Amino acid sequence: MQTLALFDVAPAAPAPVKRRRPLALGELPISSVPAAYDREHLYSPKADTIEWIDYRPGDRFAALSRSPHVPKAWGTWWRTEASVPTPDFLGLESGDVITLADGDTATVVSTCRFGAVVRYALPSSPWRDKEHAEQYVTARNQFGHWYR
Template identity: 65%
Template sequence: MQTTALFDLDVVAPAKAAPQRRAPLALGELPVSSVPAAYDRGHLYSPRTVSAEHVDHRPGDVFGPLPMPAYGPKAWRAWWDEASTATADYLGLMAGDEITIQHVGSTGPGTVLSTCRFGAVVRYALPPVEWRDEEHAEMYVTARNQFGHWYR
């Protein structure tokens, strides 16, 4: 009779639950967010300190409005370090969300990779061409238009 030791058993990984798709924020609704949120002519965005005092906005739960970018390499770097601080969300967007991106002449799907005070990094598919090996590109989105599409 042969006995089976614990390390002789096959390891079976537990099945992962499918991620729950979140419903997109309704148009015209200010999101509960880490950063301030405002609307202007149907466009959702996070106001900067210069404009925040002049527009009706919902304050951020964690961060206040970003200052305007500074001029000069060192000053801009200090501003970017503050602007690229990771956040739990950006205007309601969270990592893993599927969104629609407004390109110059079209719209297309994208997936949110990460969020910061400045915006959300989104990955989207590139059309296949012979001269390029990349299948995807990434971009920041910082606002949503009146049709629900995100753009920079």
């Protein structure tokens, strides 16, 4: 009779690769933030414009308020509201590979209520000390390319 000891661990099977179908143009994603589609662009509307447009409410968050223009108030708004982590942003999840507006590909690093942080490769250069750069994307155009 064979018994398992307290610390015996069965060999782990490799996790299946999760392939996701890109969202069709014109379709509102199921997302944790509100989603709107206007003039062939997908974006997350702000609280002060949401009453004038058709949108899909977010599953976890209401529309983001406009940022204040006073520096200290802006910092508080960013920390307490805009940069709150979310499981997705307009259907984008960490690890997704997207196309930026300039045609480069980028990988989604993280998502928050404000947008998605993406990382893209920089061309090699003797004057450059980094191989990658990061930026936020907050909207998608009619060609399926993401931008800020």
